[in-house]
Structure formats: structure tokens, C-alpha cells
Amino acid sequence: MFKFLAGEMKLTERNPNDGDNKHFLQRNGGTTVLHVTIFTEFFELAHFIAESYPYLIEERDQNSMSALQYLACNPNAFRKKKVAPRQGFMEELMVSRSTVPTVLDKL
Numbered sequence: 001m002f003k004f005l006a007g008e009m010k011l012t013e014r015n016p017n018d019g020d021n022k023h024f025l026q027r028n029g030g031t032t033v034l035h036v037t038i039f040t041e042f043f044e045l046a047h048f049i050a051e052s053y054p055y056l057i058e059e060r061d062q063n064s065m066s067a068l069q070y071l072a073c074n075p076n077a078f079r080k081k082k083v084a085p086r087q088g089f090m091e092e093l094m095v096s097r098s099t100v101p102t103v104l105d106k107l
Contacts, residue, residue: 034050038074
């Protein structure tokens, strides 16, 4: 969604001196969209924003904190995601087959 809206608003320019674009990416208190994506833990979007608008990386909010400082303070950013192992097709088929009654079961 951010990529689409940034494109529609012509925010694809990477010029930090463009005052017209900067007010779309940064609040008056200094908080940027990069800060917000890190606060809300949308780390993939934060990475995209940091690559697209590198000047936002050094911007500081009203607490004199950069987005990367907030990232470093967030333990969730460094935890491994636990992914449940997925069964293969044949294993799933065998499990589902074992729960289906057969003709012999009805006799």
C-alpha cells in the first residue's frame, strides 16, 4: 500500500531537500514514516523505506532518537520466527486417509 501511495503522490524522488515531498514523510515533531514502521514492527516495509529514502535514516524525532536507535531497542526485531514444520503431501494424505471410514468399517 505504501509503495502504491508513494508512487501516486510522486514520492519516488530521493531528494531530501524537496520540501514538498518531505512533509509527506515526516511529521512536525520529526517522527518519520520510518520511525512509525519500526514502532509498529513492519520491518520489511521499514527496510524498503530506508532503501528508498536513505535520508530518513538519520532523521531524529522529538526525543532525539533515530529510527535505527528505536530498532536497536526493540527485542522483537531480533527474535527468530518459529515456523511450524509442514507435512509433505504424502504424509497429509495418509493422515486424512486414516480418518476416513472405509467400507470394511461399516460392516
